[in-house]
């Protein structure tokens with residue numbers, strides 16, 4: 334265990350258990366021998382405002398699949414949502430899933446849509462106006478709500494963004510995606526169930542407890558025999574950005590070197606419950622967090638995605654059972670946005686063991702992000 338008072342205090346090698354989903358753990362190994370993992374290439378930022386041949390740029394609206402919504406509704410659009418030309422899930426198949434031996438399939442029923450985040454082709458998230466980002470979050474909300482209300486077979490609506498080819502972005506124009514699916518994704522399900530189990534035992538939301546710790550908790554661990562300081566923990570060191578209503582924190586067991594999560598400070602299970610006036614603060618925290626990440630790892634490819642409480646319908650076959658609806662998880666689950674920059678390529682060790690290796694001490698990563706002057 335590294336002693337913060339010795340010269341090698343920066344070196345950490347330990348397995349950290351994800352407090353929300355204990356079956357997920359991360360090896361934080363900052364020793365030289367673990368470095369460098371092969372670095373993921375930076376995605377060249379295409380800063381052009383308009384590209385004649387880009388189907389997502391203004392003036393080329395006829396080149397996209399049918400439009401679902403535009404914002405604002407009148408005049409030049411700032412944000413535009415269209416169907417996906419190559420959907421992962423579609424609504425054209427009527428057959429149910431089948432089971433054969435150990436092979437199970439669930440019907441690939443769902444929706445896959447694209448949100449053109451901004452009319453400017455290559456604008457980065459941290460360069461978008463706060464009011465624009467707030468409107469973008471509003472569009473996410475509006476579409477999630479419409480999808481849940483339109484079809485009770487849809488159990489989960491995942492909103493996410495990919496930036497850079499290694500992060501899965503195939504079109505360079507800034508965009509996010511919405512996938513509505515007939516199952517609750519396994520990682521969301523694990524968060525939902527584990528936080529519910531925590532709530533049943535401790536009567537508080539584990540995400541709220543982590544935020545409280547992040548804001549207040551400090552501890553010193555002493556060696557039992559010598560009495561020397563083994564480790565100082567100042568959990569406040571995980572805070573990256575703080576707004577009035579939202580906070581950006583560096584998870585203690587971060588899978589990715591520069592992973593940051595944004596959460597509402599006051600308990601809230603459902604992203605759909607964020608009030609319109611609070612979206613401004615969310616936009617501000619998001620913009621500042623992305624600016625910090627850009628200052629430290631500019632050009633890194635990344636994904637971000639929203640995890641919100643599932644709205645399970647009447648079908649108890651898949652995902653969260655029907656008797657545990659969004660209402661039942663309202664006290665135990667806490668929605669959040671996970672930002673996962675891809676700065677290194679996973680190795681055989683990671684794929685084979687399922688253990689993520691993080692080569693940067695999360696406390697130091699948070700410190701570097703916090704130190705950026707905005």
Ligand SMILES: [Zn+2]
Nearest residue numbers: 387390454506
């Ligand atoms: Zn474009």
Ligand SMILES: [Zn+2]
Nearest residue numbers: 538541600667
């Ligand atoms: Zn909470």
Ligand SMILES: [Zn+2]
Nearest residue numbers: 524640669671
């Ligand atoms: Zn999550």
